[in-house]
Amino acid sequence: MRVGLDYRPATIAPMSGIGRQVLALENALVQRDDTELVLMSEAPLGHPQRETALCPAWPSSLEHLQRPQVRFRFERRFLPATLRQEHIDLFIATANMGLPIGRKPSGTRYVLVLHDLFQLTHRNFHRSILTAVAYRFINTLSIAWSVWIADQIWCPSQFSCNEAARIFPWAKSKLRVLHNLVPAFTDPPGELPAGLPDRYWLLVGTREPRKNIAFFIKNWQLSRLENHQVPDLVLLGHPSDIAPELATLPGLHWLSGLSEAQLHALYVNADYLWQPSIAEGFGLPVVEALRVGTHVVVAQGSALDEVAPPSARRFNPRDGVQIRAAIVDVAQTPPSADSQSLIEWAQQFTEPAYRQRLDTLLKELGH
Missing domain, CATH: 3.40.50.2000 (Glycogen Phosphorylase B;)
Known part of the structure; x- marks a missing residue:
């Protein structure tokens, strides 16, 4: 053939x-x-x-x-x-x-x-x-x-x-x-890009409006003002994708052009990967995080319902109150040490x- x-x-x-x-x-x-x-x-x-x-x-x-x-x-x-x-x-x-x-x-x-x-x-x-x-x-x-x-x-x-x-x-x-x-990373984790805090949350992909990044950042900022335990956000994307007054908020770290080893390290060292998209056809970053044992928090209502394990925290991406409740709750809850179940879930991909x-x-x- x-x-x-x-x-x-x-x-x-x-x-x-x-x-x-x-x-x-x-x-x-x-x-x-x-x-x-x-x-x-x-x-x-x-x-x-x-x-x-x-x-x-x-x-x-x-x-x-x-x-x-x-x-x-x-x-x-x-x-x-x-x-x-x-x-x-x-x-x-x-x-x-x-x-x-x-x-x-x-x-x-x-x-x-x-x-x-x-x-x-x-x-x-x-x-x-x-x-x-x-x-x-x-x-x-x-x-x-x-x-x-x-x-x-x-x-x-x-x-x-x-x-x-x-x-x-x-x-x-x-x-x-x-x-x-979703293949495994071929390179072992490298060094993290300079300037990142010891504790951070990760978001991957910021360009399309359906990624819902601006709305999520607004609610992250409000939550951070009320609760000092809410960590910094590391965003893999470009600050030009959202309004300047949001892109330059304290606690945001914008990255792009990373090597595979750096990307691997970014996933491994994140407390959580957040995916607040209104719509996703699959959700590649979610599975990449799960493959290395990193917990995920995902929006409801699209393919993220399928690719994230049942144990993952979920929220309505259009509901600011629900987003802020999830942010504060996750900030106060250390990630579970059980990463093996996440890795096993990702085997289907x-x-x-x-x-x-x-x-x-x-x-x-x-x-």
């Missing part, structure tokens, strides 16, 4: 959440005895990606690969012809959209990896209202086309499956759960379980 894999997310940002899942899928597919993997992407002329993936003859700028006109050219001009020429049996689009535009080649089946539908259901980060409206319209068409033409749709959680079935009820029979793979589920889905497709 020849499998074509849309490798663009890994080319653009291999350490992003989606990019890392493309790498995980690549690794799982190359280890299958009956599978020949063909990577397909765009890249600048002379870029090393052109040595390992099939790319269009035209030059491509990595900064522009997500622009609609660039995506359209790749999906309309390059993919259909390449799938036929390479005799691809199965093509997997990996970023919510991206299946070829046009008539499907005879004998080729399509899979769409649908991480979430927040491009359609939530306000996303854009520099202008006009850009946001344009991207909302284009993304709606792109996602709807890929959902329509896909033979099977893989979502990382039941929550994402349910959202897809709600928006595209005619596609319900195509939806399947394939949990994200490791490679053996991932590969077994992937094999099941491929067999269902006839491969």
Whole structure:
């Protein structure tokens, strides 16, 4: 079986959440005895990606690969012809959209990896209202086309499956759960970045409004004024993602560009990981924390309900009173010494379980 894999997310940002899942899928597919993997992407002329993936003859700028006109050219001009020429049996689009535009080649089946539908259901980060409206319209068409033409749709959680079935009820029979793979850190914990306190809470990911960071920080600040036991917050993100008057509050520590060893150390040494998102399609930081035995506190109402263990403290992300009660309660409660149960819970998102589920889905497709 020849499998074509849309490798663009890994080319653009291999350490992003989606990019890392493309790498995980690549690794799982190359280890299958009956599978020949063909990577397909765009890249600048002379870029090393052109040595390992099939790319269009035209030059491509990595900064522009997500622009609609660039995506359209790749999906309309390059993919259909390449799938036929390479005799691809199965093509997997990996970023919510991206299946070829046009008539499907005879004998080729399509899979769409649908991480979430927040491009359609939530306000996303854009520099202008006009850009946001344009991207909302284009993304709606792109996602709807890929959902329509896909033979099977893989979502990382039941929550994402349910959202897809709600928006595209005619596609319900195509939806399947394939949990994200969360591998162990390959590097041992390194030294923590300079300037961090001995005790801190950790938040990972601040860019999108659905992460609910500003509202959480406001309630953290109020709780901290009333209770001196509330610790500092370490945020993996950029202070420009929220209003300056919040981003510069005392007790906030902003970090970015960490090595894997530093990120590992950040998780290991945190008292708790907090995930206050209004919506998550999976919740990768939650599972990363659990894998190293760090306790988590999560918002209710999305995929976080699935990935966090039953013992985790939960709160309504829209209720400030409930958030402040959780903050004070957790601040006064030292983390349990029982980290092994957290590590065991996270095993369901490791490679053996991932590969077994992937094999099941491929067999269902006839491969």
